[in-house]
Amino acid sequence: MDIDLRPFAPGDIDALYFLLRRCSPPEAAPAFGALLSTLLAPDTAAVVAELPGEVPPRLVGALVVHGAPWQAQAEVVGLLVHPDLRRQGLGRALMRWADRFARGFGWRQVTVLIAADDAGGAAFLAALGFAPLTESAAGVPRAPDGAPTPGPGTDTAAPWLPDGAPADRWRLTLDEDETP
Numbered sequence: 001m002d003i004d005l006r007p008f009a010p011g012d013i014d015a016l017y018f019l020l021r022r023c024s025p026p027e028a029a030p031a032f033g034a035l036l037s038t039l040l041a042p043d044t045a046a047v048v049a050e051l052p053g054e055v056p057p058r059l060v061g062a063l064v065v066h067g068a069p070w071q072a073q074a075e076v077v078g079l080l081v082h083p084d085l086r087r088q089g090l091g092r093a094l095m096r097w098a099d100r101f102a103r104g105f106g107w108r109q110v111t112v113l114i115a116a117d118d119a120g121g122a123a124f125l126a127a128l129g130f131a132p133l134t135e136s137a138a139g140v141p142r143a144p145d146g147a148p149t150p151g152p153g154t155d156t157a158a159p160w161l162p163d164g165a166p167a168d169r170w171r172l173t174l175d176e177d178e179t180p
Contacts, residue, residue, distance in 0.1 A: 001085070001088045001089050001090060002051070002052050003049045003050065003051060003052070003060070003061070003090060003093060004049065004050045004051070004052050004057075005047050005048070005049055005093065005094070005097060006047065006048060006050070007045070007046070007047060007048075008039065008045075008046035008047060008048050008062070008064075012048055012059065013036070015048075015058070015059040016035075016048070016059060016062055016080075018059075019059050019060070019061075019062060019080050019082065020035065020080060022082060022083065023080045023081065023082065023083060035064060035077070035078050038064060038066060038077050038078070039064060041066065043066060043067040043068070044064065044065065044066045044067070044077075045064075045065050045067070045101055046062060046063065046064045046065070046078075047062070047063050047094065047097050048061065048062045049061030049062065049090055049093070049094060060081070060082040060085050060090065061080060061081045061082060061085070061090045061091070061093075061094055062078065062079075062080045062094075063076065063078065063079050063080075063094040063095070063097060063098060064076070064077050064078035064079075065077065065098050065101050065102075067101075067105060067107070071109075072106070072107045072108060072109065073102065073107050073108070073109035073110065073111055073171075074098055074101055074102035074105075074107055074109070074110050074111075075110070075111045075112070075113075076095070076098050076110065076111070076112045077113075079091065079094060079095070079112070081094070091124060092128065095110075095128055098110050099172070099174065102174060103174060107174075108173060108174045109171055109172065109173055109174065110130075110171070110172045110174070111169055111170065111171045111172075112125060112130065112169070112170045112171075113168070113169050113170075114168055114170065115168075116168050122168070122170075125170045125172075128172065129172055130170040130171060130172045131170065131171060131172075132168050132169075132170050133168070133169050133170065133171055
């Protein structure tokens with residue numbers, strides 16, 4: 001799939017809002033405010049994806065990354081792919097950008113927070129080489145079926161999830177000699 005990636009610009013706010021609405025369930029609409037405030041925060045970068053040749057250009061994907069220099073890592077705080085274009089490499093291209101972003105600062109980790117019951121997101125991240133921060137790695141309590149249970153080590157601060165909903169943090173450790 002041919003796509004054009006470019007840095008987010010303030011003029012993209014409306015298109016980003018419509019992309020978020022198209023990609024998310026209605027109850028996630030309030031998350032746009034949190035995403036927007038993150039976009040305006042220091043140590044944050046964003047890239048948007050457009051299909052080449054469309055006039056006017058249409059946003060079909062976006063990635064927002066927050067740098068955490070004190071932890072030497074980048075955290076993906078928003079990944080949006082238009083539903084009609086999923087499973088065609090757009091999400092992978094956006095995540096490669098996050099990898100390059102982290103490497104550009106000399107950081108060695110990229111983390112992502114997803115809903116605990118997001119099997120599709122988990123499979124996507126695993127295919128990219130991410131690993132969940134599980135009990136053995138981070139002390140996240142797990143139910144007998146392997147699902148995380150709310151408690152210490154389980155994130156519940158994701159703005160797009162209902163209050164108190166468990167979320168899993170995934171991590172990719174970057175090799176120094178790997179090229180993205």
